[in-house]
Amino acid sequence: MRDGAPQLQAYRIATAGPGSRAALAIACMILILLAVLPAFAGRNLIQDLIFLFYMLALAQCWNLLAGYAGLISVGQQAFVGLGGYILFALTLLAGLDPLLAIPLAGVASAVFALPTALVVFRLRGAYFAIGSWVVAEVYRLVFAQFKGLGGGTGTSLVPSITSNVLGIEWVKSMFDVRTPAARDIISYWAALALMATTLGFVYVVLRSRRGLALGAIRDQEAAAAGLGVDIYRLKLAVYVATAAVTGMVGALIYLQKARISPDAAFSVLDWTAYVIFIVVIGGIGTIEGPLIGAIIFYLLQRYLADFGAWYLILLGTLAITVMLFAPRGLWGFVAERYGVTLFPTRRRLVSGAGKGKGG
Amino acid sequence: MTGWLDALIQGILLGGLYALFAAGLSLIFGVMRLVNLAHGDLIVLAAFIILLLAEKLGLDPFAAVLVAAPVLFAIGFALQYALLNRTLGRDLLPPLLVTFGLSIMIQNGLLQLFSADSERLRSGAIETASIALGGGIAIGVVPLLTLLSAIAVIVVLNLIFYRTPLGRAFRAASDDLEVAQLMGIDHNRIFATAMGLAFVVIAIAALYLGLRANFDPTIGPARLLYAFEAVIIGGLGSFWGTLAGGIVLGLAQTVGARIDPEWQILSGHLAFLVVLGLRPRGLFPRAVD
Numbered sequence: 001m002r003d004g005a006p007q008l009q010a011y012r013i014a015t016a017g018p019g020s021r022a023a024l025a026i027a028c029m030i031l032i033l034l035a036v037l038p039a040f041a042g043r044n045l046i047q048d049l050i051f052l053f054y055m056l057a058l059a060q061c062w063n064l065l066a067g068y069a070g071l072i073s074v075g076q077q078a079f080v081g082l083g084g085y086i087l088f089a090l091t092l093l094a095g096l097d098p099l100l101a102i103p104l105a106g107v108a109s110a111v112f113a114l115p116t117a118l119v120v121f122r123l124r125g126a127y128f129a130i131g132s133w134v135v136a137e138v139y140r141l142v143f144a145q146f147k148g149l150g151g152g153t154g155t156s157l158v159p160s161i162t163s164n165v166l167g168i169e170w171v172k173s174m175f176d177v178r179t180p181a182a183r184d185i186i187s188y189w190a191a192l193a194l195m196a197t198t199l200g201f202v203y204v205v206l207r208s209r210r211g212l213a214l215g216a217i218r219d220q221e222a223a224a225a226g227l228g229v230d231i232y233r234l235k236l237a238v239y240v241a242t243a244a245v246t247g248m249v250g251a252l253i254y255l256q257k258a259r260i261s262p263d264a265a266f267s268v269l270d271w272t273a274y275v276i277f278i279v280v281i282g283g284i285g286t287i288e289g290p291l292i293g294a295i296i297f298y299l300l301q302r303y304l305a306d307f308g309a310w311y312l313i314l315l316g317t318l319a320i321t322v323m324l325f326a327p328r329g330l331w332g333f334v335a336e337r338y339g340v341t342l343f344p345t346r347r348r349l350v351s352g353a354g355k356g357k358g359g
Numbered sequence: 360m361t362g363w364l365d366a367l368i369q370g371i372l373l374g375g376l377y378a379l380f381a382a383g384l385s386l387i388f389g390v391m392r393l394v395n396l397a398h399g400d401l402i403v404l405a406a407f408i409i410l411l412l413a414e415k416l417g418l419d420p421f422a423a424v425l426v427a428a429p430v431l432f433a434i435g436f437a438l439q440y441a442l443l444n445r446t447l448g449r450d451l452l453p454p455l456l457v458t459f460g461l462s463i464m465i466q467n468g469l470l471q472l473f474s475a476d477s478e479r480l481r482s483g484a485i486e487t488a489s490i491a492l493g494g495g496i497a498i499g500v501v502p503l504l505t506l507l508s509a510i511a512v513i514v515v516l517n518l519i520f521y522r523t524p525l526g527r528a529f530r531a532a533s534d535d536l537e538v539a540q541l542m543g544i545d546h547n548r549i550f551a552t553a554m555g556l557a558f559v560v561i562a563i564a565a566l567y568l569g570l571r572a573n574f575d576p577t578i579g580p581a582r583l584l585y586a587f588e589a590v591i592i593g594g595l596g597s598f599w600g601t602l603a604g605g606i607v608l609g610l611a612q613t614v615g616a617r618i619d620p621e622w623q624i625l626s627g628h629l630a631f632l633v634v635l636g637l638r639p640r641g642l643f644p645r646a647v648d
Contacts, residue, residue, distance in 0.1 A: 312466075
């Protein structure tokens with residue numbers, strides 16, 4: 001196709017720049033630091049970080065759904081609760097090790113997500129949002145019927161399960177801690193691994209061919225379809241994949257909490273409203289946004305959560321203000337102003353023949 | 360047998376309440392394609408406003424709603440004019456997120472002001488009055504009034520939509536906003552008027568919500584879901600369809616409750632999912648989208 005056309009200047013397509021390569025290196029270093037942190041940090045910090053990690057993983061999932069695939073779901077609590085309940089069923093009723101139950105909860109969530117999608121995908125746009133919420137309510141009401149898992153009042157994990165997690169003896173002797181602290185450390189590593197995997201997964205997906213298609217859907221769905229993007233399949237794939245991750249996060253959350261009830265596990269406030277808040281405040285449609293949003297949310301939660309209703313009113317006001325005056329969130333504001341990206345997914349034309357496709 | 364017949368009648372009457380919840384949602388979706396996630400919480404807010412007026416002014420709830428309706432019209436008008444109009448556009452997220460934020464603010468604001476206690480609107484003997492139909496079946500006066508009010512609201516809304524200049528502007532803005540603007544329609548005012556009207560419907564819905572059962576600040580989201588289900592079951596864009604949707608939902612709930620009281624809400628949701636699976640555009644569709 002390019003034969004015959006006068007070649008004025010050679011261009012290549014690049015996604016990364018020197019700044020983002022440095023950011024990747026720093027991210028890897030931070031990851032290693034976080035991995036060895038339990039050797040120095042106290043139990044409170046470890047517990048706070050577990051919370052931060054799982055909220056961040058949930059936020060990255062919701063960001064991929066709403067920020068890229070155009071699936072604004074208000075029903076992701078369906079998969080948090082599902083994952084939690086499957087962990088409880090597999091450990092309490094089937095006697096499985098909790099660490100093994102976490103990936104299985106992810107698989108089960110994906111399996112449930114498929115028929116769920118067939119129904120809710122019939123609704124579009126804003127109607128999809130409320131439809132996904134209805135489905136989450138159906139899950140909540142159905143799980144409230146399982147008497148073996150405590151029915152409407154819920155149930156707890158017995159200590160013999162939580163104290164015999166894979167590798168707990170090793171952690172106890174390695175860090176010289178007692179069982180509860182060792183449990184936290186194992187949950188911490190699981191949360192860190194899940195968060196890092198989610199981040200890596202989203203990054204890789206967005207830089208792939210499918211990521212380009214997702215970006216096209218985000219920008220203009222009809223045009224993307226016109227260019228041959230199979231929108232339904234791609235959305236379905238994103239929905240199922242994020243359901244799997246959300247289910248694993250849910251399993252981890254309820255392993256850490258060791259107590260589950262339908263109202264808490266399928267709470268729209270805890271597992272969807274907060275998550276939306278994180279993504280929107282930080283900046284929807286970017287990888288950096290949820291990262292920043294999660295840290296801000298963690299700080300607000302830590303210092304203001306005692307104010308109860310006032311705290312939630314403040315969160316609501318903040319979300320509305322950001323949506324009206326800085327719709328691309330804090331990171332969008334910074335990125336636009338200073339032109340920086342840490343996890344670049346946008347393809348840019350760079351002059352000079354160079355090495356071909358940039359890394 | 361009597362039990363089942365009773366469940367059927369109660370289901371239809373309950374459908375009247377759901378149609379009232381849904382009519383406001385249907386109205387604003389029809390005019391400005393806005394899906395209001397705070398709709399349920401606004402109904403609860405209106406119920407608290409009626410309660411407050413009834414207590415402070417010593418009014419019967421039926422009189423209090425007449426005082427509340429213009430106040431709510433003004434609140435709705437201002438909300439749309441100052442806030443929600445700014446969120447409308449090609450992007451779906453801003454209206455959803457802003458109304459979701461509003462929902463959380465209203466719930467927690469009400470919790471702060473009125474505590475989590477259950478409240479109820481009191482209207483004396485009419486609350487418990489019933490009409491015996493013979494054969495051991497009786498229908499409550501309030502549930503019957505609910506259904507009749509729902510029908511009246513729908514008749515009036517249809518009259519406004521198809522018989523008045525305001526309704527013509529509503530339909531024009533809904534069909535093609537740009538052309539409507541070219542014809543000299545101030546869409547900001549039209550949308551605000553539509554929201555004000557929706558708030559009057561919300562006031563009527565709130566009256567019967569409070570008369571029929573207890574309410575507290577947290578029950579809003581469930582009312583939003585019922586309203587939404589009624590709209591989708593009935594089919595977008597038709598007020599009579601919304602009434603039919605409300606009745607289908609009410610029937611599903613009372614029949615489910617008749618089998619097992621714990622299944623009431625669940626069977627309503629399942630009926631919605633079944634309709635969605637079989638007839639994704641609802642039973643009586645009109646609008647395209």
